[in-house]
Amino acid sequence: MATTRSHLQRRAAMSRLKQASPQQLDRVIADSVQSRAHEINGAFFGVGAPGLNRLLFYRQKTDLDIPPYGYGGRATALRRVFRLVGADVIASAIAVLIQKVQATAYVIEGPERTVRQAQQMIDLADLGKGWLQYVAKWVLDYCTQDNGAFTEILGPGKALRRNGQVVRNLDGTPVVDVAQPLAARALSFAHIDSIACERTGVYELPVRYYDINGSMHLLNNTRVHWVADMPQADERLFGYGFCGLSRCLSMVQYAVNWATARNESLDNMPPLSIMALENINKEVFEKQMLAYEGERQAVEETVLRSLLTLVQQDPTKPIGVKLTPVRQLWESFDEESAFRLIVNTVAMAFGLDPQDLAPLTSQAMGSGMQSTVLEDKARGKGHGTILTQLEEFMRGALPASCSFGFDFQDDQQDELRARIRESKINGIVKLAQPLVQRLPNVQDPLADLTASSPIEAIINRDEAKQLLMLEIPEYADVLDPSRTLRDQVVVDDMDPTLVEMQMKMYGPRARYHSKSRQTVILGSERFQKKTAKRVVVDPVTDADVQEAEQWLTDLGIDLTKLRPEQQEAALASA
Amino acid sequence: LPAPDVLQTFTEGAAQRMVDAVQPYYDAVDQYGSGSLQAQVAQSIARRDLERAVYTNHVAAARLGSAGGSLTAEAKAALSDIIGTDTYYVERFADELPDLSLGQALVRANLYVSTQRNTITDITTLELPTLPVYPKDDSLICTWHCKCNLRVSFLFGKGNYDVYWDLDPAGREHCPDCIRLASTWRPLQIRSGQIVGQKMLRAHDRKILKAALERLAA
Numbered sequence A: 001m002a003t004t005r006s007h008l009q010r011r012a013a014m015s016r017l018k019q020a021s022p023q024q025l026d027r028v029i030a031d032s033v034q035s036r037a038h039e040i041n042g043a044f045f046g047v048g049a050p051g052l053n054r055l056l057f058y059r060q061k062t063d064l065d066i067p068p069y070g071y072g073g074r075a076t077a078l079r080r081v082f083r084l085v086g087a088d089v090i091a092s093a094i095a096v097l098i099q100k101v102q103a104t105a106y107v108i109e110g111p112e113r114t115v116r117q118a119q120q121m122i123d124l125a126d127l128g129k130g131w132l133q134y135v136a137k138w139v140l141d142y143c144t145q146d147n148g149a150f151t152e153i154l155g156p157g158k159a160l161r162r163n164g165q166v167v168r169n170l171d172g173t174p175v176v177d178v179a180q181p182l183a184a185r186a187l188s189f190a191h192i193d194s195i196a197c198e199r200t201g202v203y204e205l206p207v208r209y210y211d212i213n214g215s216m217h218l219l220n221n222t223r224v225h226w227v228a229d230m231p232q233a234d235e236r237l238f239g240y241g242f243c244g245l246s247r248c249l250s251m252v253q254y255a256v257n258w259a260t261a262r263n264e265s266l267d268n269m270p271p272l273s274i275m276a277l278e279n280i281n282k283e284v285f286e287k288q289m290l291a292y293e294g295e296r297q298a299v300e301e302t303v304l305r306s307l308l309t310l311v312q313q314d315p316t317k318p319i320g321v322k323l324t325p326v327r328q329l330w331e332s333f334d335e336e337s338a339f340r341l342i343v344n345t346v347a348m349a350f351g352l353d354p355q356d357l358a359p360l361t362s363q364a365m366g367s368g369m370q371s372t373v374l375e376d377k378a379r380g381k382g383h384g385t386i387l388t389q390l391e392e393f394m395r396g397a398l399p400a401s402c403s404f405g406f407d408f409q410d411d412q413q414d415e416l417r418a419r420i421r422e423s424k425i426n427g428i429v430k431l432a433q434p435l436v437q438r439l440p441n442v443q444d445p446l447a448d449l450t451a452s453s454p455i456e457a458i459i460n461r462d463e464a465k466q467l468l469m470l471e472i473p474e475y476a477d478v479l480d481p482s483r484t485l486r487d488q489v490v491v492d493d494m495d496p497t498l499v500e501m502q503m504k505m506y507g508p509r510a511r512y513h514s515k516s517r518q519t520v521i522l523g524s525e526r527f528q529k530k531t532a533k534r535v536v537v538d539p540v541t542d543a544d545v546q547e548a549e550q551w552l553t554d555l556g557i558d559l560t561k562l563r564p565e566q567q568e569a570a571l572a573s574a
Numbered sequence B: 001l002p003a004p005d006v007l008q009t010f011t012e013g014a015a016q017r018m019v020d021a022v023q024p025y026y027d028a029v030d031q032y033g034s035g036s037l038q039a040q041v042a043q044s045i046a047r048r049d050l051e052r053a054v055y056t057n058h059v060a061a062a063r064l065g066s067a068g069g070s071l072t073a074e075a076k077a078a079l080s081d082i083i084g085t086d087t088y089y090v091e092r093f094a095d096e097l098p099d100l101s102l103g104q105a106l107v108r109a110n111l112y113v114s115t116q117r118n119t120i121t122d123i124t125t126l127e128l129p130t131l132p133v134y135p136k137d138d139s140l141i142c143t144w145h146c147k148c149n150l151r152v153s154f155l156f157g158k159g160n161y162d163v164y165w166d167l168d169p170a171g172r173e174h175c176p177d178c179i180r181l182a183s184t185w186r187p188l189q190i191r192s193g194q195i196v197g198q199k200m201l202r203a204h205d206r207k208i209l210k211a212a213l214e215r216l217a218a
Helices: A007-016 A022-031 A074-081 A088-103 A112-123 A131-144 A246-266 A282-298 A335-350 A368-380 A382-397 A411-432 A461-471 A473-479 A484-488 A498-515 A523-530 A542-555 A564-573 B004-032 B037-065 B073-095 B102-127 B176-184 B203-217
Strands: A106-109 A149-154 A188-192 A197-199 A207-210 A216-219 A224-227 A273-278 A320-325 A403-406 A435-437 A453-455 B149-154 B161-166 B188-191 B194-198
Touching: A074 A246, A088 A131, A088 A246, A088 A335, A088 A382, A106 A112, A112 A188, A131 A149, A131 A188, A131 A382, A149 A207, A224 A382, A246 A335, A382 A403, A411 A461, A461 A473, A542 B004, A542 B037, B004 B037, B004 B102, B037 B073, B037 B102, B073 B102, B102 B149, B161 B176
Parallel strands: none
Antiparallel strands: A106 A403, A149 A188, A149 A224, A197 A207, A207 A216, A273 A320, A435 A453, B149 B161, B161 B188, B188 B194
């Protein structure tokens, strides 16, 4: 049996749906045989960073040692690994994605009031830090955590109660019970640390959040949004994903080890190696080491090591020190190829274009044309997918009458639009130009210059301006700052398809109604649409009408004087 | 639409009838206590009275909407739908009476009156083609708080109407949607059953409208 959801939850679900209704969603959930459609599948140990594998422990031996998929500690290790020295390409790839998303402008459309509300929500994002901070953290979690990115949707709700008492903040305000649904529209949203969240698999309370003190909070469906990259099909994983960083872990290890080896070769310390000593016995070596340690203690050297001096014992047998480095590059190792391999693999994992990470060099193919083509393709890859995910979330979080979208720079489309506008402007300007009739004047050729006979233009200057405003509404405020010309435009003189225009003016709701106009009088149909909740009442009888008439008469309303003609007749007779 | 004084009389009468349906319950509570048998009986009576008040008020509003003419079968069908919806909500209102104070109950009862007044417009516009938007429409900023009226001029010939969006004269403020509609539907012209356009207000008309609204708000 599907869970019964409150009105607001339905609204929340509705905003995520595009065509279907919440009732249909309920029906679909109820009809599903799958355990994830029903509440009973709530796992005691949820799926996610803290819990997926609380019982599966993996002991990490080095910084680069990442627990396998499904083992505890993997999330923390993933967060650590891209910050290691040497993981430059991977860290840069994540930074590139973050910067790309931050640099993409967004557009909100809707009624003025709701757009203002939406803008306020976004200003307050991430507890007042703003949109840029929010998306930076969101993209970071989305790219580097298998658990995905989590967002808390903030808004009023029932107060939290413990032992019947309302729990209050220090300032006396009641603490909101996040396990209860939002009681009104959301005020804002904030990023939640993905590592602190785990998936419960319960529809109503899908996420468990562990705060810094370790307290557990169950988050209501209406108060949290979560999304993972490459969600797994395994039903028991509740949509746990496989992030971009996980997809290129071997490259992280490769890059870090390579950088370490390179640095060890270049710095002034011996590399990690096996040391073989020749012509010095163990006792003498240990004595010299003791002296060396004594010197270190004398100068209070505890961390770094000064030079170790070995003194030759037998003049005939020179001391030999042979270092065999543990890290070695293979013979055919080529730095350029290694770098390219890392760049390509990382770009592939994050859905980026390799050129975003490192410009194409050497080959002639790295041309401007190729860059353009790759840019066009990018929308369907990592960056585009991230923007689509964010758009989906924002559409659900913002007021329903608003639309949220990212403003992609589509140069081709802009150019096409500009060309169409140019030809429209030229056409209107031609109509407004006076037509000069040049008749040869034989007697006085100079007269042509002074007294050419202009024929009036087809339209005057004001009409041209009106036409320009109709074609290009963005010009209206420039062409007609006082709004005088605009106010003179009568709609029914402009366009024969006025019914369509009416629909455009009042949005899809009106459109929806007008398309179903098989019957001219749609009154009762209109009411039936509005009356999803109603009871069947007795039909209105003549007795009911008479009773109502009597009541109106008692109130002093004379029904015979309501129609204008009746009023006129009454006046005439009087 | 009826003249403003008729509208006012109807609104006051309808509001009083709703109050009369609710008040006895609270009298019984004051006298015998909220959990008493008498209060339960009074609640049951209040429920019946509220249903009846809603029913009769809507029928009376429809009678006003038909401007003295008899109610058509179509109008009666629409009226049943309207009453059915309001009855659904008023039954829940009656069930929740024990949780409400007298003040809360009176405010809530008064909310039904604007719906009942809206029935006048609904019945008047019944024979018109579907308009792009109606008072109390969800797509308006003021949604169901809207107290605007549609004024319909029935012109010569079949299917010819001029529809005006009249702002509630008693309202102290209006939502931008309603102000825009009031200034653009001057009138909304319907010819032969089709919406053919609207006359837009000129700048000086707009100034006059704005000044009138400011005067109303003052």
